Amino acid sequence: MYRDDAYANLVLADILSGMGLHGRDAAFATELTYGTLRAVGTLDLIIAAAAERDVARIDPPARDALRLGVYQLLYTRVPSHAAVNQTVDLVRSVAPGASGFANAVMRTVSETPLEAWLERVAPAYQEDPIANLSVVHHHPQWVIRAFAEALGGDLDETARLLIEDNQPPAVHLCARPGRADAVDLADEVDGVPGAFSPYAVYLNGGAPRDLAAIREGRAHVQDEGSQLVAAALLAAPIEGRDTRWLDLCAGPGGKTGLIGAIAAGRGAEVTAVEVAEHRARLVDIATEGMPVTVLPMDGRSVGRDPDLPEEAFDRVLVDAPCTGLGSLRRRPESRWRRQPADLPPLTRLQRELLVAALRAVRPGGVVAYVTCSPHMVETQVTVSEGARRSGVEVDFVDARPLLPPGMPGLGAGPTVQLWPHRHGTDAMFLAVLRRTS
Numbered sequence: 270m271y272r273d274d275a276y277a278n279l280v281l282a283d284i285l286s287g288m289g290l291h292g293r294d295a296a297f298a299t300e301l302t303y304g305t306l307r308a309v310g311t312l313d314l315i316i317a318a319a320a321e322r323d324v325a326r327i328d329p330p331a332r333d334a335l336r337l338g339v340y341q342l343l344y345t346r347v348p349s350h351a352a353v354n355q356t357v358d359l360v361r362s363v364a365p366g367a368s369g370f371a372n373a374v375m376r377t378v379s380e381t382p383l384e385a386w387l388e389r390v391a392p393a394y395q396e397d398p399i400a401n402l403s404v405v406h407h408h409p410q411w412v413i414r415a416f417a418e419a420l421g422g423d424l425d426e427t428a429r430l431l432i433e434d435n436q437p438p439a440v441h442l443c444a445r446p447g448r449a450d451a452v453d454l455a456d457e458v459d460g461v462p463g464a465f466s467p468y469a470v471y472l473n474g475g476a477p478r479d480l481a482a483i484r485e486g487r488a489h490v491q492d493e494g495s496q497l498v499a500a501a502l503l504a505a506p507i508e509g510r511d512t513r514w515l516d517l518c519a520g521p522g523g524k525t526g527l528i529g530a531i532a533a534g535r536g537a538e539v540t541a542v543e544v545a546e547h548r549a550r551l552v553d554i555a556t557e558g559m560p561v562t563v564l565p566m567d568g569r570s571v572g573r574d575p576d577l578p579e580e581a582f583d584r585v586l587v588d589a590p591c592t593g594l595g596s597l598r599r600r601p602e603s604r605w606r607r608q609p610a611d612l613p614p615l616t617r618l619q620r621e622l623l624v625a626a627l628r629a630v631r632p633g634g635v636v637a638y639v640t641c642s643p644h645m646v647e648t649q650v651t652v653s654e655g656a657r658r659s660g661v662e663v664d665f666v667d668a669r670p671l672l673p674p675g676m677p678g679l680g681a682g683p684t685v686q687l688w689p690h691r692h693g694t695d696a697m698f699l700a701v702l703r704r705t706s
């Protein structure tokens with residue numbers, strides 16, 4: 270991962286099956302890899318304290334083996350002697366000169382329980398709560414500050430979010446309307462119907478790609494929060510024509526797959542725009558047999574292209590490129606790779622896409638602006654700035670009644686922020702705007 274700058278959620282499954290690891294062994298290797306990548310900041314502090322030297326001065330292969338070893342010692346039920354022996358063996362094979370050093374570090378770490386290590390390496394909560402939470406719950410401080418701001422400054426709730434972010438998320442399926450029913454699909458795959466989305470099924474385990482329902486296009490893998498925000502766009506009441514829908518950031522096609530299935534039942538047609546060609550091809554595959562036309566082009570070119578004229582659409586989805594801070598559960602290393610400097614170019618693009626969406630929608634039509642990040646700069650700030658710069662009149666539609674009745678924790682509206690610790694979904698943000706002029 271570190272050598273190739275790779276993403277665990279994209280490469281690990283293939284690496285494990287290439288090594289002949291399946292079932293429980295593969296699950297354990299995955300938990301070890303994901304857990305170590307998430308906790309790396311804290312593991313490094315503990316290794317540095319035990320080794321009495323900065324981790325930057327440890328040979329990378331030995332350092333990575335120690336990270337895996339210390340994770341096993343402090344965060345798993347692997348017996349200490351097994352974790353120590355395996356780690357020393359591993360170091361001997363990747364950095365032979367460092368095996369004595371690794372043995373000493375592992376033994377020192379094993380002599381003290383996790384809580385005592387945390388007390389030693391984390392600043393006291395009373396003195397610096399954000400720094401404490403960062404070490405105890407494995408998130409960079411700038412990310413914790415952004416979460417706390419979006420949660421109204423409530424640090425207890427922020428801590429619950431951080432804990433949830435470190436849990437492996439359940440796999441959710443979307444039963445495609447018209448092709449599958451969620452309750453029947455749950456029976457078929459031995460899963461459970463979702464708590465909120467009428468299309469959601471929670472898988473109890475197993476690889477989704479092995480399921481007949483996925484292979485046959487009756488369902489796709491999709492976080493329940495993504496299903497809810499896509500369906501909310503289609504639940505917003507509008508007057509007049511309601512047949513021309515636009516998905517301005519479609520790749521790889523999760524939300525287009527749901528929108529396209531609903532369009533088939535409502536006699537609507539979907540235009541799906543995606544700037545990256547390989548991702549546009551994925552949208553094509555995800556929407557096979559649906560009334561969806563995929564355009565590999567820049568979504569900001571509304572009004573400059575005959576396929577994408579102004580005021581042509583009744584409903585528009587902007588599922589904007591974002592930092593992805595709302596789906597850290599799925600990408601264990603991304604919390605450490607993301608930087609505050611990522612925000613300015615992303616928020617500019619988000620604003621431009623929202624302005625394009627407001628140009629593309631007809632007066633009376635609706636735009637749903639969605640991110641899988643709760644960072645206020647990508648959510649509230651982008652929406653208010655985009656609306657202001659669009660030059661058209663807009664009203665906020667209260668998004669809460671567009672979600673299933675009885676959903677808790679939706680706040681004061683009109684926008685909605687979903688949360689892993691409140692809803693079991695990714696932290697999806699949703700704003701619905703109606704063009705009034």
Ligand SMILES: C[S@@+](CC[C@H](N)C(=O)[O-])C[C@H]1O[C@@H](n2cnc3c(N)ncnc32)[C@H](O)[C@@H]1O
Pocket residue numbers: 495517518519520521522523524525542543544545548566567568569588589590591618
């Ligand atoms: C958050 S993802 C969309 C996820 C997708 N809606 C789904 O549910 O599977 C954002 C997408 O926007 C695309 N994108 C980025 N800039 C774009 C632009 N200027 N025009 C159109 N698409 C763009 C990215 O390539 C990426 O695929």
